[in-house]
Amino acid sequence: MKDLLLGTRPPGSDNGYVPPDGTVIVDPAELGSRVSPWEAVKLARDLHRPHAVELIERIFARFQELHGDRAFRDDPAVVGGIAELDGRAVVVVGQQRGASTEENIQRNFGMAHPEGYRKAIRLYRLAERFHLPLVTLIDTPGAYPGPEAEERGQAEAIAKCIETLTRLRTPVVAVVIGEGGSGGALALGVGDVVLALENAIYSVISPEGAAAILFRSASEAERAARALRLAGPDLLELGIVDGLVPEPRGGAQNDHDATAANVKAAVLAQLDRLSRLPIADLLAARYERFRRIGVVVEPEGEPVAPRRPWWRRVLGR
Amino acid sequence: MPFGRRKELPSHLWTQCPDCGEMLFNKQLARNMSVCPKCGHHFKIGARERIELLVDRGSFVEHDADLTSADPLGFVDSKPYPQRIEAAKLKSGARDAVITGSARIGQGAVELAVMDFEFIGGSMGSVVGEKITRAAERALAAGAPLVIVSASGGARMQEGTLALMQMAKIVAALGRLADAGVPYISVLTDPTTGGVLASYGSLGDIVLAEPKALIGFSGARVTDQTIGERLPAGFQRAEFVMAHGFVDQVVPRSQLRDRLAFFLGALRPRTGDLRWSL
Numbered sequence: 001m002k003d004l005l006l007g008t009r010p011p012g013s014d015n016g017y018v019p020p021d022g023t024v025i026v027d028p029a030e031l032g033s034r035v036s037p038w039e040a041v042k043l044a045r046d047l048h049r050p051h052a053v054e055l056i057e058r059i060f061a062r063f064q065e066l067h068g069d070r071a072f073r074d075d076p077a078v079v080g081g082i083a084e085l086d087g088r089a090v091v092v093v094g095q096q097r098g099a100s101t102e103e104n105i106q107r108n109f110g111m112a113h114p115e116g117y118r119k120a121i122r123l124y125r126l127a128e129r130f131h132l133p134l135v136t137l138i139d140t141p142g143a144y145p146g147p148e149a150e151e152r153g154q155a156e157a158i159a160k161c162i163e164t165l166t167r168l169r170t171p172v173v174a175v176v177i178g179e180g181g182s183g184g185a186l187a188l189g190v191g192d193v194v195l196a197l198e199n200a201i202y203s204v205i206s207p208e209g210a211a212a213i214l215f216r217s218a219s220e221a222e223r224a225a226r227a228l229r230l231a232g233p234d235l236l237e238l239g240i241v242d243g244l245v246p247e248p249r250g251g252a253q254n255d256h257d258a259t260a261a262n263v264k265a266a267v268l269a270q271l272d273r274l275s276r277l278p279i280a281d282l283l284a285a286r287y288e289r290f291r292r293i294g295v296v297v298e299p300e301g302e303p304v305a306p307r308r309p310w311w312r313r314v315l316g317r
Numbered sequence: 318m319p320f321g322r323r324k325e326l327p328s329h330l331w332t333q334c335p336d337c338g339e340m341l342f343n344k345q346l347a348r349n350m351s352v353c354p355k356c357g358h359h360f361k362i363g364a365r366e367r368i369e370l371l372v373d374r375g376s377f378v379e380h381d382a383d384l385t386s387a388d389p390l391g392f393v394d395s396k397p398y399p400q401r402i403e404a405a406k407l408k409s410g411a412r413d414a415v416i417t418g419s420a421r422i423g424q425g426a427v428e429l430a431v432m433d434f435e436f437i438g439g440s441m442g443s444v445v446g447e448k449i450t451r452a453a454e455r456a457l458a459a460g461a462p463l464v465i466v467s468a469s470g471g472a473r474m475q476e477g478t479l480a481l482m483q484m485a486k487i488v489a490a491l492g493r494l495a496d497a498g499v500p501y502i503s504v505l506t507d508p509t510t511g512g513v514l515a516s517y518g519s520l521g522d523i524v525l526a527e528p529k530a531l532i533g534f535s536g537a538r539v540t541d542q543t544i545g546e547r548l549p550a551g552f553q554r555a556e557f558v559m560a561h562g563f564v565d566q567v568v569p570r571s572q573l574r575d576r577l578a579f580f581l582g583a584l585r586p587r588t589g590d591l592r593w594s595l
Contacts, residue, residue, distance in 0.1 A: 145535035147549065147552065150553060151561050153561065153563045155514035155515040155519050155533070155563075156515075158516075159488065159514075159517070159519040162484060162515075162516060163491070163520055166488055166492045167492045183481070183484065183511070183534075186481055186485060190489075202478050202481075203477065203481075204472045204476075204477055204478055204480050204512075205474055210474055214395065227390065227393060227394065228474070229477050238389070238390075238478065240479070240482060286489075287493075290482060290485045290486045291486055291490075293446075293485075294442075294486065295443050296384050296386065296444050297384070297385045297387050
């Protein structure tokens with residue numbers, strides 16, 4: 001038996017996508033002190049953390065928001081539009097949670113409805129049609145789980161988002177800026193490069209949800225957060241993200257401008273590199289990036305398929 | 318006592334239908350494709366049983382049977398993940414939550430992936446992701462249609478974000494099928510929820526479902542608790558999902574093989590000649 005480690009790269013080696021250039025941390029050893037997973041969860045959800053709109057204002061020039069999915073309504077939990085990044089037009093799509101209770105209610109706590117994901121798809125297509133690079137900013141507790149979301153096809157909307165991104169014929173840089181909550185986050189997360197802010201988290205299920213199912217108690221969330229390996233350094237080690245964007249001392253909430261500057265430098269460096277690649281190479285590399293994620297044990301040598309009866313071989317069936 | 322209250326777990330002779338309460342002989346139930354002869358309730362069935370029902374007799378050749386899960390996170394909840402895997406292997410007789418292989422349905426070659434709910438709730442981890450992706454890649458190489466029968470609670474928590482990424486991996490492979498004009502048919506069985514529905518489950522060129530199968534993004538319990546609203550009758554059942562436009566047909570188990578054969582025949586990739594050549 002041989003362990004085939006698909007997708008995990010040895011710590012410290014770059015995975016062929018993100019050369020170290022000083023704008024992002026690609027080696028977990030470069031990180032000074034690590035915060036505990038639970039502290040990362042709290043930092044990622046901090047009300048005063050810069051959210052998508054705050055970052056967009058600081059990173060891009062002349063952001064013009066585009067509204068609506070052209071089918072049902074405009075979902076305020078997803079913000080997107082066209083903007084300029086260092087003089088070049090780009091499409092940006094982000095998930096927006098609020099900095100106050102009122103804004104959170106208006107934004108539905110960053111939990112998008114199907115129409116939010118369909119707005120995202122529409123903007124992805126816009127980027128593709130006009131050869132504009134796409135930047136996504138991920139920050140959501142998860143897709144909205146309510147009955148009306150189910151009726152309008154929450155799962156289908158997310159699936160289509162993922163499908164659209166896997167084949168989008170333009171460079172895509174995704175940045176987890178706060179909480180990457182499961183499928184609702186992955187709908188914006190299929191990029192040529194996936195970055196995360198240092199204290200961002202990305203998880204298959206919220207620690208509270210995992211605790212309720214696994215430990216039968218939501219108060220065990222801290223334990224679940226540790227087990228899920230959802231914090232930045234873990235994500236880097238597992239190959240889920242390609243690089244971590246450093247945050248100012250104490251966390252992004254302390255200095256929005258510095259955080260935005262770091263994200264901007266990282267995104268610019270990646271887009272510079274990606275936009276020089278031919279589209280076919282870009283798509284092949286994007287496919288490979290996700291293709292190799294996962295860890296399975298495979299015995300050496302393919303098991304030999306049982307020989308088919310002679311008459312089947314003769315008949316070609 | 319033989320008339321136990323075990324609902325869907327068959328005692329050795331009898332099973333009680335959870336819908337109509339009828340006591341059913343297990344042999345009679347098996348002969349009827351695990352569908353209650355009185356009320357038509359579709360019992361959950363394992364992957365092997367499902368493959369028997371769907372493919373031309375003797376045509377199934379399994380692939381990647383030996384792939385098993387590793388423990389990439391070192392995950393421990395009430396017990397360590399490797400122990401959970403071993404227990405699931407014993408319980409279900411399968412090595413992970415999906416069986417893949419090549420087969421023929423109605424004479425035509427297909428690549429088939431069938432999920433097994435018995436194995437940790439049919440949850441999707443690295444093995445499910447890898448096996449289905451390979452099935453899709455084989456379908457692409459052979460130009461053979463892909464059929465995936467889903468039965469899953471969603472991504473496997475014990476593999477964390479790696480499990481989540483399997484959604485993107487599988488969907489990317491399906492995208493290549495779509496680009497090449499190779500058909501993909503998704504069959505949703507009870508239950509198909511979470512990350513499986515939010516990726517390959519919803520993306521079939523044709524999406525079929527079994528009667529009354531639970532199909533939804535978040536479990537009704539989650540919705541109930543989170544939102545605190547009473548849910549409409551039949552919420553997240555196959556018929557409800559079809560009425561809302563996300564499933565093409567609700568197909569009883571007895572007709573599923575013929576229906577698949579029809580669609581596969583109609584959608585089979587044709588080369589060169591674009592005239593109808595049925």
